[in-house]
Amino acid sequence: MPPNERRYVLTLGCPDRTGIVARIASFLAERGGWIIEAGYHTDPDTGWFFTRQEVRADSLPFGVDELRERFAEVADQLDERTEWHVSDTGRRRRVVILVSKEGHCLHDLLGRVGSGELDVDLRAVIGNHPHLGPITEAHGIPFHHVPFPSSKDPQGKQDAFARIGELVEAQDPDAIVLARFMQVLPPELCRAWQGRALNIHHSFLPSFAGARPYHQAYQRGVKLVGATCHYVTADLDAGPIIEQDVTRVDHTDSVPDMVRKGRDIEKIVLARGLRAHVEDRVLVHDQRTVIF
Amino acid sequence: MPPNERRYVLTLGCPDRTGIVARIASFLAERGGWIIEAGYHTDPDTGWFFTRQEVRADSLPFGVDELRERFAEVADQLDERTEWHVSDTGRRRRVVILVSKEGHCLHDLLGRVGSGELDVDLRAVIGNHPHLGPITEAHGIPFHHVPFPSSKDPQGKQDAFARIGELVEAQDPDAIVLARFMQVLPPELCRAWQGRALNIHHSFLPSFAGARPYHQAYQRGVKLVGATCHYVTADLDAGPIIEQDVTRVDHTDSVPDMVRKGRDIEKIVLARGLRAHVEDRVLVHDQRTVIF
């Protein structure tokens, strides 16, 4: 079967108890649902159950709207705290990217989208510097330049964020990617974009949160540097972690060397995190993530 | 819940079709079965379905024998080619280890068993050299020395293998671990131990099968060396792979350096492979493994 065969993706979290798997699986089986991929997990600490299931769209006798309608009854019976979601791989996810000066993550994502490896609807790139515009537009993606004032102009900064908020919302995105966007989001954008905004932080969190993490890493003399893709929350660099990785450094690596080596990890970690997000593989519970 | 709470472990493989998950899950749910951990996988190439489920023993109203009896009906209905197995974590797995001169894998396994990390019933260690006997016995494990003749004495070698075969079978082991046992098993032992004998090969297979893999790796100038844990089959170093890992080397590493660095990978890869095996996490199909 081709990997891009249309599927419905069901994700669900609820308090664990006997019979959940049977209930969901029977619901699907009775309607002919052909499960392509299924993941289950129970967190023994919280007693919370998680599942993600991919069902061939053409195996069911109805469409995604009716699937949602009918599944709602199953979910309600499981527990009143059940959180669930059904999505349709036939609809490509809308993505907006925010950048500052550093282009390596943007270059990488443009390459992945351009080559078809990352099958998303990249709607726009927004930068607070203009120089990444031409290459973005060469890939056929609109670029918006929203200049940021100096830090001594709080009103100007507020206006810039308001403008960004409008540009983002106009695309109704499934994912807002902070691809080394070096501005701290205001609380209202953190709230508005909750669960949709992904940041790449250039350290292995929780080490070296905040500014200049490679400098911090150098000072501490660590033997590995890393990167972290996490959901943005109002707490800086403290949101639920989606993906992390590291690479080895040694005493011959200056800070610029660490920056360069770290970039390769940033690119990969962000790409993996974004892929997991747009494929509905990330379930968040209590600040921790389950990645199916 | 404590991790060593008694569980029944069901593994199953059969041709994929709609409703398998529902059938198994319903069978368990109707009898109160509390699923602790569940893995599902369908191989799109072969159309084969695999599952592994851990059920709390005390959640079912009957014991493991009755579980097997009742589940047999379910399995038969799924497909005549269904292969399944139910095991009981209340019975510790019996393990026998074969060694030659090099002791690093044996030291490592003895340490894991001694500290309780690897909860198996280590019945015996058999060595074709005597010097690892004292440390084995210091851990309270019987050691059998079966000397091997020179390669010019095929009858003596055959006798030695016959003796090893008897010593192994006397323990009725769930796992026979070739912990850098440098003798090629005769076909009759490969057959008798099929699916139970695990080897650690000191290369990242299929590179550098056969003798002196670190020397081969050095000559080829590779930048990583590795190790492979696989099931023993009559084809040397070609059995289904359970686990592999690698570590970085560079031009400053001589063959002895590669040997030393490689040992750490061998130990870890063998320990991971053995753990997966004794926890019934390895399902083999068409020379490939599914590791739940």
Add this chain to the structure above:
Amino acid sequence: MPPNERRYVLTLGCPDRTGIVARIASFLAERGGWIIEAGYHTDPDTGWFFTRQEVRADSLPFGVDELRERFAEVADQLDERTEWHVSDTGRRRRVVILVSKEGHCLHDLLGRVGSGELDVDLRAVIGNHPHLGPITEAHGIPFHHVPFPSSKDPQGKQDAFARIGELVEAQDPDAIVLARFMQVLPPELCRAWQGRALNIHHSFLPSFAGARPYHQAYQRGVKLVGATCHYVTADLDAGPIIEQDVTRVDHTDSVPDMVRKGRDIEKIVLARGLRAHVEDRVLVHDQRTVIF
């Protein structure tokens, strides 16, 4: 000191004997040479000595040509088999890239060159398919389309390679990068480009040389897939290895998943290998490389 301060880079290989380091270091010290970075290695098997030294250009009282002239005397005194090279970081290295259909390595290199991370003079990209032309040209790099005939037209293929040979030589490149260029080079190009042509092979060599390595890896059931950057020689996929790396896969990864995960390794391994090459960090001896 800024990392792009101009330096002269001396590399040398010769039979090891007492006093080589002293001879070279004294030569430099007597002329005020300030060594920024120095690597030394002796291979105990071959008895061969290797060194690479970076000297601040402005610390010497003469230019690179006179440095070469004067150092020739030192080198001659060491051993008649001495091989040495002095380069000048003030001259950016000329690079030509060859591609076929798959664009991920090209996208990656263009991004690195465009962002200034890889400071080379990228002269041209040559492709046997036209579709990577526009994005190459958007980066300001000339693209040449040299179509290849079907395999039933050996003369046409020979002509195409002759055309590529001309286009490459016109740039007098320091590096010719086969960035997933899927055609096997004819012996005359292997010879002409010896020590300058770098290939990225999409497996952890020597495993899975030749065609469709990810399919081979899938069939064998390996638990890691990798990539290898090596110098091109007349023996397919057997040239000296510059860099390798791997990434983990498991039973849930189909061949397309392996291809996707492998691409990230290919990009990084190729970029690391190319960087080492253009910084004169790679010394080849007896099919093995020393990477300073």
Add this chain to the structure above:
Amino acid sequence: MPPNERRYVLTLGCPDRTGIVARIASFLAERGGWIIEAGYHTDPDTGWFFTRQEVRADSLPFGVDELRERFAEVADQLDERTEWHVSDTGRRRRVVILVSKEGHCLHDLLGRVGSGELDVDLRAVIGNHPHLGPITEAHGIPFHHVPFPSSKDPQGKQDAFARIGELVEAQDPDAIVLARFMQVLPPELCRAWQGRALNIHHSFLPSFAGARPYHQAYQRGVKLVGATCHYVTADLDAGPIIEQDVTRVDHTDSVPDMVRKGRDIEKIVLARGLRAHVEDRVLVHDQRTVIF
């Protein structure tokens, strides 16, 4: 040449300036010194120069004492702040290990010493629990049990540390290894053992310093756990880092799973760190380490 051929190891750190390499290399060359391995590094931030050189003992016309005497003149001429050290691989390093309850690092080190992989003179193991005594003694190593009182008895604790101090000093060790010794050393022992005491901390520092790092890691939802080998200083878990590594975890890993996976990293990181230390490969400057 056999790797255990006797060598003299020179390590040196001083302010960088032109001619240091030439001065040292000429000193050795003029006396026939055959350099087996040499490492050089200059830290551009601090302007500090580091070197480590291994010289064949039989290539010099005098012994280690005279080498020290003669080299002192060279060192004095370089800079008054020069720190240097000459050691003799003919003298095996004396090591003492401190343990608490967890035995995995001790088992691992005993195995390495027993198999000859780690060629040190393991003088004693000191434990604040008795149960690791028998296996230690089975390896032929003396074990000292120094029980610790409850935390409500500061005098008893002080007495216990005094006793440990005596036992350690009686061996005049080159390395004191805290192999998961869970007691915080008092300042006087930190001072007395400065530069000789190595700790293994079960996290990727600076993340999760202090108590129960795996629990902290689990709560934060990180995707990798690690271990750090560092010199002990009066600042808890803040000493210069010698070696670090990590391993991947995911949502299926409970805290006990993280503990188990982390142990394998702890063992390897500690063994690598100890090897580097006893081979005089670690130079410390400004809280950062150079590892040759």
